Amino acid sequence: MIKKKxxxxxxxxxxxxxxxxxLYLSMAAYCHSIGLDGMAQWLRVQTMEEMTHAMKFFDHxxxxxxxxxxxxxxxxxxxxxxxxxxxxxxxxxxxxxxGRINELVKLSNAEKDYASNSLLQWFVDEQVEEEAxxxxxxxxxxxxxxSGNGLLMLDRExxxxxxxxxxxxxxxxx
Ligand code: FEO
Numbered sequence: 001m002i003k004k005k006x007x008x009x010x011x012x013x014x015x016x017x018x019x020x021x022x023l024y025l026s027m028a029a030y031c032h033s034i035g036l037d038g039m040a041q042w043l044r045v046q047t048m049e050e051m052t053h054a055m056k057f058f059d060h061x062x063x064x065x066x067x068x069x070x071x072x073x074x075x076x077x078x079x080x081x082x083x084x085x086x087x088x089x090x091x092x093x094x095x096x097x098x099g100r101i102n103e104l105v106k107l108s109n110a111e112k113d114y115a116s117n118s119l120l121q122w123f124v125d126e127q128v129e130e131e132a133x134x135x136x137x138x139x140x141x142x143x144x145x146x147s148g149n150g151l152l153m154l155d156r157e158x159x160x161x162x163x164x165x166x167x168x169x170x171x172x173x174x
Contacts, residue, residue: 002064006113009104010057015071016100017057021050023093026076027086036151038159039083042137045163046090052166053126060119083151084141091134098127 002010028043061068080086101123108116137158144150 002066006116007066009107010061011069014054014057017050017054019073021047022073023076026078036155038155042158042161045161048163087137091138094130094134101127
């Protein structure tokens, strides 16, 4: 059975992951509203990825006979000055999430909760990718600057991103 301290912290992390999904979905709506449907597609895929992150914590609590308690999700920002500003926010947000994951690792070590620790190692690796992918788009948008052609090319490239549901093993932690 999962300890209360860990369970509470994981319930909070579900809230953070669902807020991440909300933030990316809001950014997707913004990109659609300015005609950048490729960037919106990239952000929609990211939204789904965040949902799978939330579900990993959800499943872990359930599997260890804990009680999932969903917490309120605050309203995300709904508009940005530019796609660059949006992706800069995303990058900052991923850095915040990395900090949360690191705190959870510290907690699981202090509580000697090896099962949680194993789950969290997946997130430690994932956050390296999460920060890198947001930071890459920021760099590309900085390079493109005010070029409309460059922006459209980047939009087309980012629109190639697709989402695949994790396999049962990845998704259910079996
Ligand atoms: Fe779930 Fe983007 O971190």
